[in-house]
Amino acid sequence: MHREIRKFLAGMAVAAAALAAPAPLARLHADKGVACADCHGKGKARVDDNEQAPNLACVRCHGDLKAMAKGAADPLNPHASHLGATSCTICHRGHEASRSYCLSCHDFDMKMPGGTDAAWKPRPDPARRDRRVDRADVVVVGSGAAGMVAAITAHDAGARVIVLEKQPLTGGNSMLAEGGMNAAGTKAQARKGIKDSVELMREDTLKGGKFLAEPALVEILARGSAASVDYMEGLGADLSDVGRLGGASVSRAHRPTGGLPVGAHLVDVLRRNAASRKLDVRVNSRVVKLLEGRDGAVTGVEVCGLHRGTYRILAKSVVMASGGFSANPARVARYQPSLEGMASSNQPGATGDGLDLGEARGGKLRDLEQIQIHPSVAKGSRILITEAVRGNGAILVNRQGERFFNEIGTRDAVSQAILHQEGKSAFLLFDEGVRQSLKQIDGYFHLKLVKEGATPEDLARVLGLPGAALRATLDAYNAAVDAKLDPLFKRPDLPRALRTPKFYAIEVNPGIHYTMGGLAVDTATRVLAKDGKAIPGFFAAGEVTGGVHGANRLGGNSISQTITFGRIAGETAAGFAKRQPERK
Numbered sequence: 039m040h041r042e043i044r045k046f047l048a049g050m051a052v053a054a055a056a057l058a059a060p061a062p063l064a065r066l067h068a069d070k071g072v073a074c075a076d077c078h079g080k081g082k083a084r085v086d087d088n089e090q091a092p093n094l095a096c097v098r099c100h101g102d103l104k105a106m107a108k109g110a111a112d113p114l115n116p117h118a119s120h121l122g123a124t125s126c127t128i129c130h131r132g133h134e135a136s137r138s139y140c141l142s143c144h145d146f147d148m149k150m151p152g153g154t155d156a157a158w159k160p161r162p163d164p165a166r167r168d169r170r171v172d173r174a175d176v177v178v179v180g181s182g183a184a185g186m187v188a189a190i191t192a193h194d195a196g197a198r199v200i201v202l203e204k205q206p207l208t209g210g211n212s213m214l215a216e217g218g219m220n221a222a223g224t225k226a227q228a229r230k231g232i233k234d235s236v237e238l239m240r241e242d243t244l245k246g247g248k249f250l251a252e253p254a255l256v257e258i259l260a261r262g263s264a265a266s267v268d269y270m271e272g273l274g275a276d277l278s279d280v281g282r283l284g285g286a287s288v289s290r291a292h293r294p295t296g297g298l299p300v301g302a303h304l305v306d307v308l309r310r311n312a313a314s315r316k317l318d319v320r321v322n323s324r325v326v327k328l329l330e331g332r333d334g335a336v337t338g339v340e341v342c343g344l345h346r347g348t349y350r351i352l353a354k355s356v357v358m359a360s361g362g363f364s365a366n367p368a369r370v371a372r373y374q375p376s377l378e379g380m381a382s383s384n385q386p387g388a389t390g391d392g393l394d395l396g397e398a399r400g401g402k403l404r405d406l407e408q409i410q411i412h413p414s415v416a417k418g419s420r421i422l423i424t425e426a427v428r429g430n431g432a433i434l435v436n437r438q439g440e441r442f443f444n445e446i447g448t449r450d451a452v453s454q455a456i457l458h459q460e461g462k463s464a465f466l467l468f469d470e471g472v473r474q475s476l477k478q479i480d481g482y483f484h485l486k487l488v489k490e491g492a493t494p495e496d497l498a499r500v501l502g503l504p505g506a507a508l509r510a511t512l513d514a515y516n517a518a519v520d521a522k523l524d525p526l527f528k529r530p531d532l533p534r535a536l537r538t539p540k541f542y543a544i545e546v547n548p549g550i551h552y553t554m555g556g557l558a559v560d561t562a563t564r565v566l567a568k569d570g571k572a573i574p575g576f577f578a579a580g581e582v583t584g585g586v587h588g589a590n591r592l593g594g595n596s597i598s599q600t601i602t603f604g605r606i607a608g609e610t611a612a613g614f615a616k617r618q619p620e621r622k
């Protein structure tokens with residue numbers, strides 16, 4: 039075909055595609071008389087990877103998130119979500135179709151101006167290179183609880199810190215944490231008369247992890263836990279409610295008053311502390327390489343910023359806190375083929391890039407095949423139903439309307455028990471008493487995941503279960519609660535009988551939740567090379583590390599790990615940086 043005709047036809051195809059695509063916001067704004075210069079250009083702030091400039095323009099006209107959320111009757115309000123203070127431009131795009139971040143985990147019917155109904159996805163890296171070089175004492179990769187705590191601690195120890203987050207918002211998986219933060223020997227436990235000890239938490243953790251964990255790391259987790267609760271309370275957190283989670287000998291999961299989800303609260307506290315310290319936190323900033331010095335030390339990072347392009351930051355220490363890989367189906371299937379196709383409860387950024395970066399710099403990886411499935415993800419969704427619902431008294435029943443396991447056993451055991459039931463799912467059953475004991479249950483009602491009935495028989499009808507069997511199961515369970523003894527499954531904690539109408543149920547099945555393996559570290563969070571020696575200038579904390587949980591993590595130990603080891607990483611990285619000369 040003649041070249042000109044080919045060019046013309048290609049041009050027509052592009053124009054047709056543009057017409058078929060939803061109108062980007064820029065065009066909708068132009069239709070309302072808003073000029074490009076009203077948001078961009080001379081006299082306006084430059085767009086950086088944090089995208090604050092376009093966000094300020096949005097807020098100037100539309101108001102902030104609070105204002106946008108005001109007056110909406112529906113509790114499912116994307117402007118008042120559990121993600122907290124996010125940027126408009128995460129979802130709303132000026133020059134391309136907008137995509138809802140909520141849809142990367144939820145299945146809502148969401149329409150937005152200039153949008154598609156497709157899920158959010160990362161935008162492609164720009165090809166440009168920025169030759170300017172930034173400098174820091176400590177670079178932290180990842181902005182979940184481990185990263186933010188490491189950054190705040192390093193800053194408070196006098197270091198110049200830069201935090202890099204590849205996602206468009208901070209918080210990582212920590213933001214989704216629900217059930218609580220484990221700690222032994224806290225003031226909140228003492229107020230409630232709960233007798234716990236470092237030794238008991240250590241033994242529970244080692245046993246729950248099938249004795250594969252590194253005892254020295256577990257000792258630090260347990261020994262540091264109460265101080266970590268104090269630390270977070272010192273930053274402004276409320277961790278005064280204490281509940282029981284699977285595999286724990288006593289109640290030690292700390293969360294906000296009324297049993298609100300722990301993660302969104304802690305992330306909010308950490309964001310506020312980072313902001314008040316004017317920490318340099320950069321979102322949309324993906325680390326693509328760890329820089330190596332002549333002495334083998336890690337000397338900084340190469341970053342790809344959404345707008346800035348690829349650039350280098352020279353640093354004296356780097357803390358890897360980039361999380362696990364539960365949201366990376368290919369990687370999960372590589373280590374555990376049996377989990378192929380199973381839904382994950384994680385946010386979309388949990389892809390395990392930090393493992394590749396660390397391994398490329400000589401870091402040793404351990405226990406990667408240890409992948410945790412959580413027993414209760416709402417069937418047909420990616421929504422985790424916190425273990426705390428069981429901890430506060432809910433039971434699991436199968437399609438015969440019968441209990442089949444100790445509901446607060448360890449996750450590996452409860453998950454396997456569910457997978458052995460007909461339909462490979464179970465019904466999480468609770469009453470109004472349990473609902474009132476744990477505020478985070480309200481969220482499941484908002485998400486329309488809960489079925490209800492005025493009596494057990496009503497609920498059985500709604501669920502398609504045999505009513506007489508369900509009634510008999512509840513009667514037997516309530517008798518066990520009264521007698522403080524569960525003859526069927528030896529459930530060790532029977533916090534309340536299930537007698538208060540209404541009766542509720544959520545159908546649940548196991549989902550990929552946590553990756554126990556990762557970079558090998560020592561007790562000072564120094565990343566270890568294959569020869570067992572620490573790599574100078576390289577530290578790691580949180581889910582990117584391996585060795586703290588062994589073959590199975592206990593619920594509530596993840597947030598505990600992020601705070602305790604995040605604090606150690608921040609301190610050690612800042613201390614190491616102090617002893618180094620300026621990088622050239």
Ligand code: MEZ
Binds near residue numbers: 215216422
């Ligand atoms: O630590 C966790 O993963 C946890 C407590 C999850 C949950 O069920 O809430």
